Amino acid sequence: MSLEGMDVVNNYLSKIKEAVESSGVDLDKYEIFYRGENEYFETTIPTIFRSGLENEHKIFRELELRYPNIFDNAKSTIDKLAIMQHYGLPTRLLDLTTNPLLALYMAIDNHTTKDFSPSIKIVFVNKEKIKYYDSDTVSVLANFAKIEPNFSVDIYGLANNNGKIEKAQRGMAKAHYRFLGNHNKLKDLHKPLKYDVGKLICENSPNVHYLLHEIKGEKPYFKDMIWAEHFDRTVVFVKPKHNNQRVINQAGLFALFGMSNGKKESFSLEDCQEDNYFLIKPLKLNDGDSSCIKNCVENTKKALAILGITHDKVYPEIEHSAKYIKELFL
Structure with missing residues (x-):
């Protein structure tokens, strides 16, 4: 085997190390995740947003009604979205991994010579932003997938009701939610004002009632109240159930996207960085000393194989294993 591929891997890991060291992130408070892409995108968004x-x-x-047996054991919407993501359906989930070598493999796998610009997104996530699959916040954001596109709620309604402003400001100490400072309706206030002390009142809102109905389908105890911030560019990082061999092999985690400004509109991970919950550092593999990766993909894959990263390990389903064995011996 040519050492060229191993040189690429070593150089890549050096660049990861440099990026982590230069981030200034407190690694006792943050976890590091990686996303490999075989095309460089300025913004990081899930496929359904594209x-x-x-x-x-x-x-x-449509997928659920066609394959009910596959979804029989999926008790929550996040479980169903994970299955759909597994089979390549566009969802509001974004795949991440804890393993930088897996991210490298995903960045160079299935490449084409046209517009091949592999890149890695390094995502530093505050541990407070990481949720488990059964989190109430996860249930809210996941069930946005079932809502029709004309869904809309006025999450800034309080800004037009001066009679509530002082009450809301007094309640800020109890809200413990980040302030909002970038909306036109709030610019004239003394301090950035969080939407209705962080709470959306659900009365007289058919859209929210329907959303609550879907949430209560998996969590009957859920109260008739949803934090307003969940409707405005919220992303949570979800540790899924390890009931899928691919999730296990890929050391996987999902970024789950919510809504934007109370509507089903797209937004990017980069749009949310000001929250100080996470930081994204892109790494272009075609830049600098890594430029050879475009011309030595197969050697790089062989180097990764020595390190235990092979196609059948990344994608453990039988059809992928068959493809790997075919390439190995034929």
Whole structure:
């Protein structure tokens, strides 16, 4: 085996080390995740946000009704979204891994010579932002997938009701939620004002009632109240159930995206960085000393194989294992 591929891997890990050291992140408070992409994107968004968001609710139900046996053991919407993501359906989930070598493999796998610009997104996530699969916040954001595209709630309604402003400001100490400072309706206030002390009142809102109905389908105890911030560019990082061999092998985690400004509109991970919950550092593999990766993908894959990263390990389903064995011996 040519050592060229191993040189690429070593250089790549050196660049990861440099990026981590230069981030200034307190690693006792943050975890590091990686995303490999075989094309460089300025923004990091889930596939459903690139195309098909207006039909998300139909896409969700169409696959479920066609393969009910696959979804029988999926008790929550996040479980169903994970299955859909597994089979390549566009969802509001974004795949991440804790293993930088896996991210490298994903960045160079299935590449084409056209516009091949592999890159890695290094995501530093505050541990407070990491949720488990059964989190109430996860239930709220996941069930946005079932909502029709005309969904809309006025999360800034309080800004038009001066009679409530002082009350809301007094309640800020109890809210413990980040302030909002970038919305036009709030610019004239003394301090950035959080939406209704962090709470959305759900009365007289049919859209929210329907969302609550879907949430209560998996959590009957859920109260008739949703934090307003969940409707405005919230992303949570979800540790899924290890009931899927691919999730286990890929050391996987999902970034789950919510709504934007109370509507089913797309937004990027980069849009949310000001929250200080996470930091993204892109790493272009075609830059600098890593430029050879474009010309030595196969050698790089062989080097990764020595380190235990092979196609059948990343994608453990039988059809992928068969493909790997075929390439190995034929």
